[in-house]
Amino acid sequence: MNKIKIQASRCPDAYALLFSYYDSFLSRLKKVSDPDGVNCEAFYEEMHEQAKQLIKTHPNKALIRRSTTNVLNHCKRSLTSQKGNAHILESFKTKISAVLEEIEKNVQKIATYGARAIAQGNRILTMSNDYLVVRTLFEAERQKRRFEVFVLKTDPPGEGLELAELLAKKKIRVTVIPDSQMGICLPDVNLVLIGPERLYESGFIHRAGSLPLALTAKKLNIPVYLLADTQTILFERERSIKFYPSDEKEVYKSRNKNIHVMNYYYEKVMYEPIYKVICEDGIFEMKEFNNWFLTE
CATH class of the missing domain: 3.40.50.10470 (Translation initiation factor eif-2b; domain 2)
Structure with missing residues (x-):
């Protein structure tokens, strides 16, 4: 993904907040060396709580609500799949990466138009x-x-x-x-x-x-x-x-x-x-x- 990093510390828009949210979890997932040592449910709950806080703090940033709901629904289904930790964490990582790619794809289309x-x-x-x-x-x-x-x-x-x-x-x-x-x-x-x-x-x-x-x-x-x-x-x-x-x-x-x-x-x-x-x-x-x- 080739998204452009933009600092927006004073009043970040939905994109800045989403990129920060996803990047923090994605970087942690990429560093996992022992999947069995990770509590997948706790990881999911942390993602869920941070997303809830983002939505509560920024109720009119619609992209945050739609995007995080999409990711969290997928992650919740993975947790109930009866698969091992390695599969579940890989599923989390793949979904977040796919959502970021889709965001960037749409951004590039809009910028081109x-x-x-x-x-x-x-x-x-x-x-x-x-x-x-x-x-x-x-x-x-x-x-x-x-x-x-x-x-x-x-x-x-x-x-x-x-x-x-x-x-x-x-x-x-x-x-x-x-x-x-x-x-x-x-x-x-x-x-x-x-x-x-x-x-x-x-x-x-x-x-x-x-x-x-x-x-x-x-x-x-x-x-x-x-x-x-x-x-x-x-x-x-x-x-x-x-x-x-x-x-x-x-x-x-x-x-x-x-x-x-x-x-x-x-x-x-x-x-x-x-x-x-x-x-x-x-x-x-x-x-x-x-x-x-x-x-x-």
């Missing part, structure tokens, strides 16, 4: 530090496209700075924009890229600031593209949408008890401002994507 949307001389605006956006920009750069990127700082906690550093290391021209100044920058932009964490019936979940970004871009006739694996589709009727507040001190620490602070990392965005969706199956206009993937 996404690069087609980037024309020579494009001025692109994005926010946060979305893995699919990064891979799409890297793919466009690999294809010798010349473009410029404007990155909203996405504060708090400001992970857009991490994206800017990544792009700069690739010699991609990049400018960091304070979130409050997106309206100043947007008139000079001709493409917006967003990598949502979850798609549902009437909208998507992404970092706070995505809603004003999408609405302003729509008003200025700037196309907004979503980059998303279809595994991020999780209908609200299946799982409710939950938002948890983050540390208030990231915004403001006051000694005055009459000052209240609000700090949420994620928000809902309706599909109306979205021009097209790029997934592993191709590039779809929003209405077409809705008909194919969001309507039952």
Whole structure:
């Protein structure tokens, strides 16, 4: 597997969290020299508990829920197969590797399709530090496209700075924009890229600031593209949408008890401002994507 390692310590997306989760268990499985000395059920329970904690902490990162459920169901069946430890542990390792390969396969497809949307001389605006956006920009750069990127700082906690550093290391021209100044920058932009964490019936979940970004871009006739694996589709009727507040001190620490602070990392965005969706199956206009993937 040839996935690109991306550090996203401030506000990791589903890909960063999944890679960390799978890599930790896969590396341990590869180091096993005596399978009979491993408690397979305890190993499975550790995987299960860590996955539960990830889902609880990040309830709207749909890819984590779908991917870990797939792996854990397989591992649970292996435990009841009456096979020896060596077979069970090899089954665990093979499944995790296969899932990582499938994730990378879809990421590469999305990046390849996404690069087609980037024309020579494009001025692109994005926010946060979305893995699919990064891979799409890297793919466009690999294809010798010349473009410029404007990155909203996405504060708090400001992970857009991490994206800017990544792009700069690739010699991609990049400018960091304070979130409050997106309206100043947007008139000079001709493409917006967003990598949502979850798609549902009437909208998507992404970092706070995505809603004003999408609405302003729509008003200025700037196309907004979503980059998303279809595994991020999780209908609200299946799982409710939950938002948890983050540390208030990231915004403001006051000694005055009459000052209240609000700090949420994620928000809902309706599909109306979205021009097209790029997934592993191709590039779809929003209405077409809705008909194919969001309507039952």
